[in-house]
Amino acid sequence: MKRLGIVAALLGILFAVPSTAVGQATAVGQVRGVYWATSGFFGPFNIQDLIPTVPKEKARNITIPISMWVIDHPKGLVVYDTGNNAAISDGKCKSHWAAGNCEGLKPSQKREDVIDAQLKKLGHSPDKVKAVITSHAHLDHIGNIKLFPKAVHVMQKKELYQAWWPEKFQRAGDVFVMGDFDGPARDFNYLELDGDYDLFGDGSIVILSTPGHTLGHQSVRVKLASGRTIVMAQDAIWMQENLDGYPAGLNYSVKDYTNSVHRLKMIRDLEGADLYFGHDQDQYKAHGGKWHK
Ligand SMILES: [Zn+2]
Numbered sequence: 001m002k003r004l005g006i007v008a009a010l011l012g013i014l015f016a017v018p019s020t021a022v023g024q025a026t027a028v029g030q031v032r033g034v035y036w037a038t039s040g041f042f043g044p045f046n047i048q049d050l051i052p053t054v055p056k057e058k059a060r061n062i063t064i065p066i067s068m069w070v071i072d073h074p075k076g077l078v079v080y081d082t083g084n085n086a087a088i089s090d091g092k093c094k095s096h097w098a099a100g101n102c103e104g105l106k107p108s109q110k111r112e113d114v115i116d117a118q119l120k121k122l123g124h125s126p127d128k129v130k131a132v133i134t135s136h137a138h139l140d141h142i143g144n145i146k147l148f149p150k151a152v153h154v155m156q157k158k159e160l161y162q163a164w165w166p167e168k169f170q171r172a173g174d175v176f177v178m179g180d181f182d183g184p185a186r187d188f189n190y191l192e193l194d195g196d197y198d199l200f201g202d203g204s205i206v207i208l209s210t211p212g213h214t215l216g217h218q219s220v221r222v223k224l225a226s227g228r229t230i231v232m233a234q235d236a237i238w239m240q241e242n243l244d245g246y247p248a249g250l251n252y253s254v255k256d257y258t259n260s261v262h263r264l265k266m267i268r269d270l271e272g273a274d275l276y277f278g279h280d281q282d283q284y285k286a287h288g289g290k291w292h293k
Pocket of ligand 1: 138140141235278279
């Protein structure tokens with residue numbers, strides 16, 4: 001009898017989820033919220049510096065976010081991308097990056113913008129992060145994985161290859177910074193993926209293979225408890241202009257990049273998802289710096 005009471009109490013809790021969640025797989029698997037943060041900003045610079053295909057009449061100066069995401073799942077806290085390395089904060093860029101990138105990208109990161117400080121601001125200890133998903137190994141996305149030695153690090157296996165020995169044409173831009181992932185990071189606990197992956201096995205956080213920008217780029221789709229679906233493209237789609245048909249520069253493979261843009265667009269349209277880009281000034285202004293529920 002006592003046990004039945006406990007079961008009933010548990011069921012009561014389970015049934016107490018919002019009515020919008022009816023029809024979802026399980027209450028336990030639902031994501032409570034997704035926070036959109038930025039690791040400072042890049043710019044201002046001409047959009048054509050990043051997207052050479054944008055025609056002159058559409059050119060403009062942009063100051064762009066460096067998107068990072070905190071996902072609050074009942075099974076644990078997840079961080080998707082860790083931004084620029086803490087060392088480049090407060091005007092000290094040249095201590096960690098090649099001078100050309102400091103001058104070209106013009107990072108404005110302050111120490112309080114770094115992912116560990118952002119987590120603390122949200123009331124979370126960085127030590128409690130269960131999984132760190134890294135979209136790709138460029139300097140503005142993998143910069144602080146060393147702040148999470150206890151987490152499971154989720155990356156495409158090909159991207160790990162790419163990080164430690166990039167193709168020569170991609171090495172030229174100094175966008176893979178060995179100091180971001182050398183030393184102790186070699187011995188981290190990596191979940192090495194080859195394609196899509198359902199992170200907690202409940203369909204709520206799904207890693208989507210979106211190569212092209214780099215060899216092993218990956219995006220993330222989250223199903224929230226509210227019934228909303230969010231797709232975080234990161235650098236599979238930098239900004240709106242890429243969706244408007246102007247391909248980004250710096251691609252490992254333009255063909256794979258185009259297929260990945262198309263894949264994310266189809267998911268957006270079929271699932272009625274909100275599709276968020278990695279570096280879109282206007283989108284971040286409208287939707288960034290807050291929890292999505
Ligand atoms: Zn980026």
